[in-house]
Amino acid sequence: xxxxxxxxxxxxxxxxxxxxxxxxxxxxxxxxxxxxxxxxxxxxxxxxxxxxxxxxxxxxxxxxxxxxxxxxxxxxxxxxxxxxxxxxxxxxxxxxxxxxxxxxxxxxxxxxxxxxxxxxxxxxxxxxxxxxxxxxxxxxxxxxxxxxxxxxxxxxxxxxxxxxxxxxxxxxxxxxxxxxxxxxxxxxxxxxxxxxxxxxxxxxxxxxxxxxxxxxxxxxxxxxxxxxxxxxxxxxxxxxxxxxxxxxxxxxxxxxxxxxxxxxxx
Amino acid sequence: xxxxxxxxxxxxxxxxxxxxxxxxxxxxxxxxxxxxxxxxxxxxxxxxxxxxxxxxxxxxxxxxxxxxxxxxxxxxxxxxxxxxxxxxxxxxxxxxxxxxxxxxxxxxxxxxxxxxxxxxxxxxxxxxxxxxxxxxxxxxxxxxxxxxxxxxxxxxxxxxxxxxxxxxxxxxxxxxxxxxxxxxxxxxxxxxxxxxxxxxxxxxxxxxxxxxxxxxxxxxxxxxxxxxxxxxxxxxxxxxxxxxxxxxxxxxxxxxxxxxxxxxxxxxxxxxxxxxxxxxxxxxxxxxxxxxxxxxxxxxxxxxxxxxxxxxxxxxxxx
Numbered sequence: 001x002x003x004x005x006x007x008x009x010x011x012x013x014x015x016x017x018x019x020x021x022x023x024x025x026x027x028x029x030x031x032x033x034x035x036x037x038x039x040x041x042x043x044x045x046x047x048x049x050x051x052x053x054x055x056x057x058x059x060x061x062x063x064x065x066x067x068x069x070x071x072x073x074x075x076x077x078x079x080x081x082x083x084x085x086x087x088x089x090x091x092x093x094x095x096x097x098x099x100x101x102x103x104x105x106x107x108x109x110x111x112x113x114x115x116x117x118x119x120x121x122x123x124x125x126x127x128x129x130x131x132x133x134x135x136x137x138x139x140x141x142x143x144x145x146x147x148x149x150x151x152x153x154x155x156x157x158x159x160x161x162x163x164x165x166x167x168x169x170x171x172x173x174x175x176x177x178x179x180x181x182x183x184x185x186x187x188x189x190x191x192x193x194x195x196x197x198x199x200x201x202x203x204x205x206x207x208x209x210x211x212x213x214x215x216x217x218x219x220x221x222x223x224x225x226x227x228x229x230x231x232x233x234x235x236x237x238x239x240x241x242x243x244x245x246x247x248x249x250x251x252x253x254x255x256x257x258x259x260x261x262x263x264x265x266x
Numbered sequence: 267x268x269x270x271x272x273x274x275x276x277x278x279x280x281x282x283x284x285x286x287x288x289x290x291x292x293x294x295x296x297x298x299x300x301x302x303x304x305x306x307x308x309x310x311x312x313x314x315x316x317x318x319x320x321x322x323x324x325x326x327x328x329x330x331x332x333x334x335x336x337x338x339x340x341x342x343x344x345x346x347x348x349x350x351x352x353x354x355x356x357x358x359x360x361x362x363x364x365x366x367x368x369x370x371x372x373x374x375x376x377x378x379x380x381x382x383x384x385x386x387x388x389x390x391x392x393x394x395x396x397x398x399x400x401x402x403x404x405x406x407x408x409x410x411x412x413x414x415x416x417x418x419x420x421x422x423x424x425x426x427x428x429x430x431x432x433x434x435x436x437x438x439x440x441x442x443x444x445x446x447x448x449x450x451x452x453x454x455x456x457x458x459x460x461x462x463x464x465x466x467x468x469x470x471x472x473x474x475x476x477x478x479x480x481x482x483x484x485x486x487x488x489x490x491x492x493x494x495x496x497x498x499x500x501x502x503x504x505x506x507x508x509x510x511x512x513x514x515x516x517x518x519x520x521x522x523x524x525x526x527x528x529x530x531x532x533x534x535x536x537x538x539x540x541x542x543x544x545x546x547x548x549x550x551x552x553x554x555x556x557x558x559x560x561x562x563x564x565x566x567x568x569x570x571x572x573x574x575x576x577x578x579x580x581x582x583x584x585x
Contacts, residue, residue, distance in 0.1 A: 046352050118431045123552075132413070133555070134445045136427070136438070151554075153554075153555040252410075254394060261569075
């Protein structure tokens with residue numbers, strides 16, 4: 001290719017870039033307030049990663065009243081007989097989140113609560129409005145935290161890497177006490193609303209921007225002690241919210257007594 | 267006054283052991299009878315390196331040693347330059363901080379500014395009357411899963427992680443799992459989006475004054491205690507009129523400094539400027555997940571309290 005052709009191509013690329021930039025600026029002005037406040041709508045962070053920052057909200061998903069919007073019928077069918085035997089001894093009222101423990105992802109992604117993503121070089125942080133819990137996700141593809149320093153937790157140990165514009169997060173070191181869905185999720189007649197996990201739980205998540213104002217999330221779940229095969233969640237589409245931060249949510253019974261007690265009684 | 271000054275100093279020193287000793291000396295009078303009692307689990311304690319120190323290798327500092335070392339430390343921005351963000355060149359606070367030291371002491375103890383007419387309110391524990399049995403010398407707001415205010419804990423004792431991000435400073439607490447998201451705006455801008463609900467940590471908005479991040483915090487829910495609430499020291503309650511102006515800066519790449527001015531016309535006779543507190547980096551880049559879990563006895567008490575509140579509100583609405 002001649003130098004002249006390369007220069008010509010370069011000019012086209014620059015022009016296209018300007019157009020895209022202009023379109024984004026215009027788009028930005030339409031909802032400038034919320035977007036500017038929650039981390040900017042530009043496609044990339046100043047250090048060149050895909051920009052997932054913002055406050056995001058999706059519809060509440062799950063299987064309330066038998067209507068399954070989170071592929072939970074499939075999940076229910078994957079439980080091993082010994083897991084089912086254990087689960088029959090429990091009820092929906094044993095859902096650990098009723099006692100204010102944090103739901104891990106992917107369960108947290110179907111709650112309908114808002115979440116906020118903050119990025120800094122080498123890290124992404126996911127905060128949810130349901131519980132006062134922050135996920136810290138290294139994004140450099142480094143190994144999981146060494147077992148020497150780690151104890152199992154409700155949210156597990158996350159490590160992420162970028163595959164193009166998708167943040168792929170590998171999560172292990174769960175404490176085996178969390179549930180994959182809620183006591184209210186009963187997709188079939190046989191459902192008990194109990195969704196146990198073990199400490200062998202392994203989640204691989206994919207986070208990416210769908211467009212200027214959408215965020216997509218999908219997870220693959222393995223738990224060889226509980227499930228006969230891996231389970232895939234549907235893709236959850238979050239929409240950008242025009243606020244600068246999520247609300248404080250501490251899960252203290254006295255903060256909103258009526259709601260809390262109703263939930264506990266469910 | 268003498269007692270309260272001692273208590274404030276004790277609080278600032280952040281030594282639970284000293285506070286406990288103080289409680290034993292004074293006694294814990296007037297524990298309210300109707301509150302479900304709380305039996306604390308047996309814990310490790312002791313003076314000097316004590317029982318906790320004995321568990322650690324001899325070259326690992328306990329908190330008192332780290333505090334002493336930090337208090338003597340002279341920040342050296344030539345040897346340890348202040349890191350700067352890639353997006354605006356401002357000081358980058360990112361890191362995990364643990365040890366803390368008081369660099370300048372306040373002119374007055376906060377206690378001396380409390381209005382005499384709020385004494386009864388403070389005795390009862392403020393808005394959440396009777397929920398925290400602070401007289402028993404064991405219960406603290408932290409034990410009840412309240413987020414620590416900068417005055418009551420975030421700037422001492424617990425490990426925190428700070429994150430500088432375009433348009434934000436974020437603070438994550440290791441003890442309790444709470445987090446604070448501080449939007450940073452330009453000079454005359456206001457925070458954007460819908461107004462937030464009043465909360466324990468309030469609504470923060472930061473702006474840069476040169477190399478210092480100045481953060482104004484308002485919209486509190488009236489519950490936080492700024493300190494106190496141990497032994498004979500009354501809880502230092504706040505109201506919905508609480509306003510805190512914080513100044514965050516980095517003297518060098520190893521440390522950050524924090525100073526806050528507190529106003530609360532319903533509780534205090536005048537604004538109070540607290541100590542400058544310095545915190546130093548730990549050689550880690552992330553904290554551990556450590557959500558707050560209420561002890562089962564305390565949880566039962568919270569449920570009873572919530573049920574009583576729900577009944578009271580229902581009664582009020584029927585009338």
